[in-house]
Amino acid sequence: MRRTFRTRRIRRALVTTGCAAALAFGSTAAVATPGSGVTGTVLAKGTSAGTLKVKAEGRTDVIVRTITIEPGGSTGWHYHPGPLIAVVKSGTLTRTLHDCSVEATPAGTSFIEPSGSHHVHIGRNLGTEPVELYATYLVPEGSPLSxxxxxxxCAEE
Structure with missing residues (x-):
């Protein structure tokens, strides 16, 4: 769909205003897309004396969670400070990755997400039943899970 000159001018004005507002409030990044319809429960947590390859020293937190994404729900764009291993228990998780490729992972299959800010992604439930996952996080001690x-x-319109 082609944008008209007026639409482009309005969009440019909105972007400029948004950037000015972000600078005025001291923000260093644009607002991330928030998640919705997602709940998680920690099943187990432990700390290992071993280190992750992504961090030269320190200990590693190992966290196992169940995650439920309701139909129409989304994780929001995010990344993990350590690798994540997940098994889809029910439903189909659809992930859009940093390069805008899309991967659908149905029940009974698994995936591994690499760590780091260059591996941003979003998980969505495009189906009619809840997506249930078992996820194991390996993160540097004290780090957030995401x-x-x-x-x-490539995802911006």
């Missing part, structure tokens, strides 16, 4: 992030340029 970090909100902006959508990659």
């Amino acid at each position: 970090v909100d992030a902006d959508a990659p340029e």
Whole structure:
């Protein structure tokens, strides 16, 4: 769909105003897309004396969670400070990755998400039943399980 000159001018004005507002409030990044319809429960947590390859020293937190994404729900764009291993128990999880490729993972299959801000992604439930996952996180001790992030340029309209 082609944008008219007026639409482009309005969009440019809105972007400029948004950037000015972000600078005025001291923000260093644009607002990330928030998640919705997602709940998680920690099943187990432990700390290992071993280190992750993504961190030269320190200990590793190992956290196992169940995650439920309701139909129409989304994780929001994010990344993990350590690798994540997940098994889909029910439903189909649809993930859009940092390069805007899309992967659908149905019940009974698994996936591994690499760590780091260059691996942003979003998980969505495009189906009619809840998506249930078992996820194991391996993160540097004291790190969050995920970090909100902006959508990659290829995902912006």
